[in-house]
Amino acid sequence: xxxxxxxxxxxxxxxxxxxxxxxxxxxxxxxxxxxxxxxxxxxxxxxxxxxxxxxxxxxxxxxxxxxxxxxxxxxxxxxxxxxxxxxxxxxxxxxxxxxxxxxxxxxxxxxxxxxxxxxxxxxxxxxxxxxxxxxxxxxxxxxxxxxxxxxxxxxxxxxxxxxxxxxxxxxxxxxxxxxxxxxxxxxxxxxxxxxxxxxxxxxxxxxxxxxxxxxxxxxxxxxxxxxxxxxxxxxxxxxxxxxxxxxxxxxxxxxxxxxxxxxxxxxxxxxxxxxxxxxxxxxxxxxxxxxxxxxxxxxxxxxxxxxxxxxxxxxxxxxxxxxxxxxxxxxxxxxxxxxxxxxxxxxxxxxxxxxxxxxxxxxxxxxxxxxxxxxxxxxxxxxxxxxxxxxxxxxxxxxxxxxxxxxxxxxxxxxxxxxx
Numbered sequence: 001x002x003x004x005x006x007x008x009x010x011x012x013x014x015x016x017x018x019x020x021x022x023x024x025x026x027x028x029x030x031x032x033x034x035x036x037x038x039x040x041x042x043x044x045x046x047x048x049x050x051x052x053x054x055x056x057x058x059x060x061x062x063x064x065x066x067x068x069x070x071x072x073x074x075x076x077x078x079x080x081x082x083x084x085x086x087x088x089x090x091x092x093x094x095x096x097x098x099x100x101x102x103x104x105x106x107x108x109x110x111x112x113x114x115x116x117x118x119x120x121x122x123x124x125x126x127x128x129x130x131x132x133x134x135x136x137x138x139x140x141x142x143x144x145x146x147x148x149x150x151x152x153x154x155x156x157x158x159x160x161x162x163x164x165x166x167x168x169x170x171x172x173x174x175x176x177x178x179x180x181x182x183x184x185x186x187x188x189x190x191x192x193x194x195x196x197x198x199x200x201x202x203x204x205x206x207x208x209x210x211x212x213x214x215x216x217x218x219x220x221x222x223x224x225x226x227x228x229x230x231x232x233x234x235x236x237x238x239x240x241x242x243x244x245x246x247x248x249x250x251x252x253x254x255x256x257x258x259x260x261x262x263x264x265x266x267x268x269x270x271x272x273x274x275x276x277x278x279x280x281x282x283x284x285x286x287x288x289x290x291x292x293x294x295x296x297x298x299x300x301x302x303x304x305x306x307x308x309x310x311x312x313x314x315x316x317x318x319x320x321x322x323x324x325x326x327x328x329x330x331x332x333x334x335x336x337x338x339x340x341x342x343x344x345x346x347x348x349x350x351x352x353x354x355x356x357x358x359x360x361x362x363x364x365x366x367x368x369x370x371x372x373x374x375x376x377x378x379x380x381x382x383x384x385x386x387x388x389x390x391x392x393x394x395x396x397x398x399x400x401x402x403x404x405x406x407x408x409x410x411x412x413x414x415x416x417x418x419x420x
Contacts (some may be wrong), residue, residue, distance in 0.1 A: 012085040012093070013062040016076055020060075020111055020145070022166050022224040022254040046109060056106040056141045059099050063087055063124060071170070071181040072264045073229045080262075086115070089127045096128075097136055107141030107163075107276045108132070118149035118188075126154055129161035146221075148188040156227030157197040159203075164219035165193050172240045176230030180266060193248045196221045220251035227282065228275040229258035229267055235300040236306045238285055241294045255282040279305040287316055291345060292338045308336070311359070311397065315341040315372070318378055319393040325378045326387075330359050339375070341400075342375035362386075374400045 046060040051333065064086035065076040075082065087095075087359040099105045110128060114121050125144050132138040146167035158165055169189045171177040177186055203216035220409060223244060225237065241253040248304050257279040260270045283308060292314070299313050300306075308316045318341045320324065327336050329351055337348045350368045354360060359382035366372065377396045380387050391399075 006091065009085045009087055013065060013087065014060065015112075016065040017060045017062045017109070017111060019075060019254045019256070019259065020109075020168070020224065021223050022145075022168065022252070026375075035354040042385070045105065057104070058107045058141065058143065059096055060110075061087070061092070061095075062126070063092065063110060063112035063121070063277050064115055065113050066115045068116070069114060069181065069183050071184065071253050072262060072266055073180050073258060075261050077110075078415070089124055089131065092128045093131045093136065096132060097138065100138070100140060105140075107143070109145075111145035112147070114147060114195055118147045119151050121155060122147040122150035122154045122158070126158045126161065131157065133161050141219075141263040143219075143306055146192040149186065150192055152191075155156040155192045156199055158253065159196060159199055159217040162217060164221065165192075165196050165217050166222040166224070167225040169240075169244070169338055170224070170226055171223045171230050171231045172227075172237045173216050174229070176232055180230055192220065193223070193244075193250075196249050220249070221249055222252040222254065224256055227255050227257050227279055233305040234278075234282065234285070234301070235296075235305040237282060238289070238296045238300055241286060242289065249284045252311040253286060255279050255286070267353045270380065277309050278307070278386055281309060281313060285313045293335050294339075310401065312338070312341075315374060315400065316398075322393055325380060326380045328381050329365070329381050340375050342371045342378075343372065 004303075006076075032173060046058050047055055062076070066084050066086055067074070067076045067078055070077045070079050074080075074256070080250070092108075096105070096108045108128075112125060113119050125147070129142050129144055133140065141164075142162045143164045143166065144162040146155060146158065146165050148167055155165075167189055169177075169186070171180060174186045175182060199216050200220065203213060207213040207215075224380055225240065227237065237255070244250050244253060257275040258268060259274050260268050260272045285296075285299055288299060294314075295399070299317055304320070309314055311319075311404065318339065324336075327340055329337065329340075334352060337343060337351060338345060343351075347368065347370050351360065351370075353363075354368060358412055359362075360368075361381050361383040362376075362385060363366075363371070365375075365381060376386055376390060377389070377391065377399070
C-alpha cells in the first residue's frame, strides 16, 4: 500500500468518523515538519477519558465507510454519493502503532460502516484490537464501536481486548428509527448491550474469586443518540437515556445535534441550524440525573416536555418549584444543597466541610468560591441580608439573565424558534 493511498484513506475515514461524538471528541491538530503522517490527521485525533479520569488522545477512524444500510441521517448510507474507502486490519494496526510511537496518540477509537453483515464487520474490529494487544503488546486505550446484531461470541471477545465498548442507538425512539432507518431494528442495538452488561458483571464477580481473571471492558459501555433528526421532544430523549442508564449500566449517553447532510424531506434541510444549545441542555440534564440526585420526571414531564433554552435545567426546575426555597446552607442536607442553582458538587462539599466549624454567612460563601449571581435567590445563611426578598420566578429569572453571559447567546434566538 502506497503512502499516498494510506493518506487518502486516513482523510476519508477520519472525516467520516467525526459524526460519532461518543468518545468525548474535540479536534486536535499536531503539525509535522518532517513530512510524516501527522499533518493530515487533525480530524482523526480526539480526546477521551479513561476509567480513572485520565485524558488520552485517540486515533479516531472508521474501518470502512461502505455500508449495507441506507439510514437517512447517516453520511455513509449506501445511497450517498461519496468517495468510499476501507482499511485492512493490518493497516489500522500499523497506523495505531506508528502514531503511538510518534507520541501523536495514546489509543484508538475504531468504528465502522457495516459491510456484508454485522458479524463480518465486528470480527474485523475485534481482529484489530486482538492484534494490537497480542502481537504488538499495545497497552494503550482502545474503544471499539459494537456493531448492532453482532453475535454474543464476538461481543464477549471484543470486551477482552477493548477498554470500552459502545453501540449507538442512533435515534431516541423506536418510531423515529422506523421512520429514518426502516431496515434496522431496535432489538439489534439492545442485544449487544445486554451481552456486555452481563459479561462485565460476570467478570467482576469472577475476579473477586480468581485474581488472574482478565478485565472485561474495564471502562464500561456507552451509547449515542442523534438529536433533532426525528422530532422527539426532550422528555422522550431523557426518558430513553434514563432507561439505558438503569437497565444496561451505561457509563455515558452522548447527545449529538443532527448535522443536516441530506435533502430528504423526512429530515431538517441542509442549511438548518445544528441544535448545539439544545444538545448542551441535554448534557446538563444528564449530569443532574447522574450526579445531583434528580429524577428525569422532576426536570421534564408531560407539562414541561422541552428544556428551556435560555436558562439551565436546574435553574428552570428551581423557578418552577419556589416552594422548596430558600434553603438554609447551615442546616440543609447534601441532596438539597445540590439543588440550589449555581452550586456544583464541589461547592456543596465545601459548604458541608466549612459549616462544621462555624455558621456561614455571605462573606464566608464568597470566600469558599460560591457564585452568588444565581444562588443568592435560593438560599439563606447566617445573615439578614437578602432574607426579606419576595420575588416571583419571572423577576428572579430576569435578574439572573441580566447579569449572565453565555457562549450560546448568539444562537439562542434561532433555536427558540424551533419550539414555537
